[in-house]
Amino acid sequence: PRAPAAWYGTVMQRVFVFANNKGGSGKSTATVALALCAHRALNTPVVVVDFDGQGSATRMIEAASLPLIATQKLPDPDVDCLVFVDTPGLDKAATRRAAMHAHVIVIPVQMTRVDLEAALFTMAFARDFKKVSCFLPNRLNGRGACKPEAVEYSLNLIMRELKVTWPILPGLRDLAGADQYLSNEPEHENRDGRKGKPKFESDVRATWAALRGM
Numbered sequence: 001p002r003a004p005a006a007w008y009g010t011v012m013q014r015v016f017v018f019a020n021n022k023g024g025s026g027k028s029t030a031t032v033a034l035a036l037c038a039h040r041a042l043n044t045p046v047v048v049v050d051f052d053g054q055g056s057a058t059r060m061i062e063a064a065s066l067p068l069i070a071t072q073k074l075p076d077p078d079v080d081c082l083v084f085v086d087t088p089g090l091d092k093a094a095t096r097r098a099a100m101h102a103h104v105i106v107i108p109v110q111m112t113r114v115d116l117e118a119a120l121f122t123m124a125f126a127r128d129f130k131k132v133s134c135f136l137p138n139r140l141n142g143r144g145a146c147k148p149e150a151v152e153y154s155l156n157l158i159m160r161e162l163k164v165t166w167p168i169l170p171g172l173r174d175l176a177g178a179d180q181y182l183s184n185e186p187e188h189e190n191r192d193g194r195k196g197k198p199k200f201e202s203d204v205r206a207t208w209a210a211l212r213g214m
Contacts, residue, residue: 012044012080016211017102018136019125021090022118025108026138028056028086029178033200035068035084036182037208045081049074051094057086064183074101090125099126104214105133106169109151116154120162127164132214136207137171167214170206173199 018031032048039046047069050057061070074097075081085102087095099105105126109119119135126133137151152168159165172178177200 013075013077013083015074015083015085015098015101015103016106017085017087017098017104018106018108019087019090019095019099019122020108020119021121021125022115025110025115026136026172026175027108028052028054028060029175030106030108030136030138030172031084031086032057032060032066032068033172033178033181033204034208034211035082036066037204038082038084038212039067041205041208041212042082045069047071047075047079047081047083049083049085049098051092051098052086052088060182066182074098077101090122099129099131102129102131104211105129105131106136106211107133108136108138109155110138111148111151116151116158119155120158123158123162123164123166127162133164133166134211134214135166135168137168138175167210169210170203172203172207174203175200177201 016034018027020027035046035048038044048057048061048071050070050072058070060066061068069081074085075083085098087098089095107119107122107126109115123133135155137148155168177198180198181200181204
């Protein structure tokens with residue numbers, strides 16, 4: 001079912017901007033995965049605006065022939081659609097332009113100390129635009145990864161310093177499952193031989209449900 005009109009306002013458009021000043025935060029993957037989840041959940045046109053010069057989001061969409069509209073231009077405000085924006089660094093004009101049109105700014109953060117420290121600059125950027133903002137933890141496994149409770153504690157400390165209170169989305173525990181989700185492959189076989197959907201899909205659904213409610 002479509003979301004109620006009140007969720008969007010008088011014009012049926014909602015703009016989600018994914019921003020982080022640090023590369024490798026999972027920004028492009030999260031943008032496309034959540035855009036695809038939104039399309040499947042609401043059966044509504046979804047536009048992915050790829051402002052990142054590397055064009056990662058566009059390549060993901062084209063490689064798997066996903067039912068998303070890839071473009072490098074923000075649609076007119078009166079177009080009935082959902083808009084997910086993948087941005088470059090915070091110093092780029094395109095990122096600032098996207099932030100001006102955003103209804104929600106999503107800050108993807110990997111669970112490492114370096115990423116958490118870098119998140120401070122992105123948070124200050126979002127705060128200055130006075131937009132509804134939230135965090136999207138990417139709980140990657142590997143060296144240097146922090147525990148989820150440590151990330152939440154650290155983000156709360158930073159928010160206290162910046163005098164903001166923003167929600168923390170459920171997050172994507174393991175981006176390794178993104179390729180299968182975006183390629184529309186059938187159910188995979190787990191290590192114990194059972195068939196099942198990857199954890200990534202359930203993470204995406206839970207994260208979109210929380211993001212949709214903002």
